[in-house]
Amino acid sequence: MxxxxxxxxxxxxxxxxxxxxxxxxxxxxxxxxxxxxxxxxxxxxxxxxxxxxxxxxxxxxxxxxxxxxxxxxxxxxxxxxxxxxxxxxxxxxxxxxxxxxxxxxxxxxxxxxxxxxxxxxxxxxxxxxxxxxxxxxxxxxxxxxxxxxxxxxxxxxxxxxxxxxxxxxxxxxxxxxxxxxxxxxxxxxxxxxxxxxxxxxxxxxxxxxxxxxxxxxxxxxxxxxxxxxxxxxxxxxxxxxxxxxxxxxxxxxxxxxxxxxxxxxxxxxxxxxxxxxxxxxxxxxxxxxxxxxxxxxxxxxxxxxxxxxxxxxxxxxxxxxxxxxxxxxxxxxxxxxxxxxxxxxxxxxxxxxxxxxxxxxxxxxxxxxxxxxxxTPGAPNLIDGDADFDGDLDHDDITAFAASWNSENLIDGVRVGGYASRLTRPDFNYDGVVDFADWFVMRRAHPAVTDATLRALLTIPEPESLLLTFSAVAAHVGRRPLSSNRKANKGATQ
Incomplete structure (x- = not known):
């Protein structure tokens, strides 16, 4: 546990x-x-x-x-x-x-x-x-x-x-x-x-x-x-x-x-x-x-x-x-x-x-x-793409994001996702690590920023990995519904 x-x-x-x-x-x-x-x-x-x-x-x-x-x-x-x-x-x-x-x-x-x-x-x-x-x-x-x-x-x-x-x-x-x-x-x-x-x-x-x-x-x-x-x-x-x-x-x-x-x-x-x-x-x-x-x-x-x-x-x-x-x-x-x-x-x-x-x-x-x-009493206003936590979206967020790249929320050496991770790093998807999934959020929040910007700030030996990541995400959310014969058989009881 x-x-x-x-x-x-x-x-x-x-x-x-x-x-x-x-x-x-x-x-x-x-x-x-x-x-x-x-x-x-x-x-x-x-x-x-x-x-x-x-x-x-x-x-x-x-x-x-x-x-x-x-x-x-x-x-x-x-x-x-x-x-x-x-x-x-x-x-x-x-x-x-x-x-x-x-x-x-x-x-x-x-x-x-x-x-x-x-x-x-x-x-x-x-x-x-x-x-x-x-x-x-x-x-x-x-x-x-x-x-x-x-x-x-x-x-x-x-x-x-x-x-x-x-x-x-x-x-x-x-x-x-x-x-x-x-x-x-x-x-x-x-x-x-x-x-x-x-x-x-x-x-x-x-x-x-x-x-x-x-x-x-x-x-x-x-x-x-x-x-x-x-x-x-x-x-x-x-x-x-x-x-x-x-x-x-x-x-x-x-x-x-x-x-x-x-x-x-x-x-x-x-x-x-x-x-x-x-x-x-x-x-x-x-x-x-x-x-x-x-x-x-x-x-x-x-x-x-x-x-x-x-x-x-x-x-x-x-x-x-x-x-x-x-x-x-x-x-x-x-x-x-x-x-x-x-x-x-x-x-x-x-x-x-x-x-x-x-x-x-x-x-x-x-x-x-x-x-x-x-x-959540007193919860801060967390903004997707605000990597430096200053309440706005600007170029400083890109630098802050790069500085947090690959940082993890570790508890006794175990990576743990959650709110604590999001409060302390630009872990926009709450999974316990700052990675390409979070960069995808950054790109949506900062549309003028390109993948080349991140590559310039980081040492990424295979820049095409960004393209592969985005293609996989796009394919995932683009799936159409599948048909089935089973219906929901629970509903509001009035």
Whole structure:
């Protein structure tokens, strides 16, 4: 385990858990507490269809991810997502999990947890109940105990698995529907007991319980903490009209859960549009109704500032959950896109079947940067291309960049990516070293600068390596979506 990760574990272990049971009083975070930021993560893009996403079908140009239309198992994509997570202050991926042997399980175990840079983040399972229990009206909980035993044997012991108070965390989707069934709570109790007896783990289970107008404290008592996955419907944005009252509604529901004694893990989202993968839900723009794309991001930051951060709780690691890092089917992602001009047109026959007239943009790193800024008290304004950290872009940045060439963020001799690396060197992609990937960022920020400028400042025996690097990057982000027959089968529950 990297020294970085030991520090993170010690911070977790130091959290004061003063709750006396779920329905007893729980402590609130102080205004000075920095939250732990997690994001729902989807490792399913080896089999899912990018054409079933709004952004792949925008017109006149798509809004593809900067990492490309690439499979989740690609180690370069995982590394880029780790870099972007550092940029956005995300330290936890709540990874979608659909059962033993699923593509999500395979990628998590064989690609993510084994990645050379896995130790820079924490990981937990987001248990996709709709894929394990069946229908809400006639659920079958027979998979719950074997699933938990499988996770205990194969995943919980990973040194980078996320723990609260030393307990492996499992986020469980839409419990607010399944745990109305009388068999649900006994099934979860049996799964907990089986794992504890066989492996000694006491799972910390987070229920998806904050949703309706009244908080069900009895149902929530079966969980160690509660959250909401579907911020879109919970807040009232699902009517397609987004107003400040939606933010207030979300904050009120978190407060109700808190008043009932629950340890709340608030959720936030930048917007919602799943019309490329399923019918029935209203699209939201990423701005308030009546505003324009120039105001995009305000809904996200208001959810963070007014609904999320006031309700993070030390009993649940001051955790704030973002829906999502890369759920492109529902357009909740904050993963970086290419920059593209605003448009309300898509490639449907009508030209607006998917957008419903809402305007979207290729937003770049906007939402990662907003998340960092609003969850890191006193964070400096870091500018891509500002290699000398003086707040502007000028020729001095080129000299400063050259002076930092190949410098690494080392902890006990191990290169570690992250925010600390970005604060102390022009490591613009947060990967722990200043190299050609960062020069690519410099070139975008300083368009008048040529590769020859860097070669003049450095001794590079093979200058064509720059061209090869840029060609590889261009080819990567230029990939078109691949088709697949598998559809996303999880959506907003209204």
């Amino acid at each position: 990297s020294p970085f990760h030991w520090t993170h574990r010690l911070r977790q272990a130091a959290i004061a858990v003063a709750a006396v049971g779920l329905l007893g009083p729980t402590p609130r975070a102080s205004a000075s507490d920095e939250p732990t930021v997690g994001a729902y993560y989807y490792p399913w893009w080896d089999t899912h269809d990018w054409n079933e996403t709004l952004r792949a079908r925008m017109a006149p140009t798509d809004h593809r991810p900067t990492a490309g239309y690439s499979p989740s198992s690609n180690p370069d994509v995982i590394a880029e997502h780790i870099n972007q997570s550092h940029r956005g202050n995300i330290s936890l991926w709540a990874s979608s999990w659909w059962g033993p042997g699923s593509i999500e399980d395979t990628v998590l175990q064989t690609r993510i947890l084994t990645h050379p840079r896995a130790g820079e983040l924490d990981y937990a399972v987001h248990y996709e109940s709709t894929g394990r229990f069946g229908s809400f009206s006639s659920p079958d909980f027979s998979t719950l105990t074997p699933d938990f035993l499988y996770l205990a044997e194969n995943v919980f012991d990973d040194p980078n698995y996320y723990r609260i108070d030393g307990r492996p965390v499992v986020f469980m989707y839409v419990t607010r529907a399944y745990f109305n069934d009388p068999d649900a709570a006994p099934a979860l109790a049996a799964a907990r007991q089986a794992v504890q007896s066989a492996y000694g783990y006491d799972p910390y289970v987070v229920g998806d319980e904050v949703f309706g107008s009244g908080f069900n404290a009895t149902r929530a008592s079966h969980f160690d903490a509660v959250t909401t996955f579907d911020v879109y419907a919970m807040s009232g944005m699902n009517d397609g009209v987004v107003t400040p009252s939606d933010i207030t509604r979300a904050a009120t529901k978190y407060a109700q859960a808190e008043s009932a004694g629950a340890a709340v893990i608030p959720g936030v989202t930048p917007g919602y549009n799943d019309r490329a993968v399923r019918d029935g839900n209203q699209a939201t723009g990423r701005y308030y109704s009546g505003q324009t794309i120039a105001d995009a991001g305000a809904v996200f930051t208001d959810l963070i500032d007014q609904a999320g951060l006031p309700h993070v709780n030390p009993a649940s690691d001051n955790l704030l959950l973002v829906n999502s890092f890369n759920e492109w089917h529902e357009d909740t992602q904050i993963e970086a896109t290419i920059l593209a001009p605003p448009s309300s047109r898509d490639d449907s026959p009508s030209g607006t079947e998917l957008t419903q007239g809402k305007t979207y943009e290729g937003y770049g790193t906007k939402y990662l940067d907003l998340l960092r800024r609003h969850t």
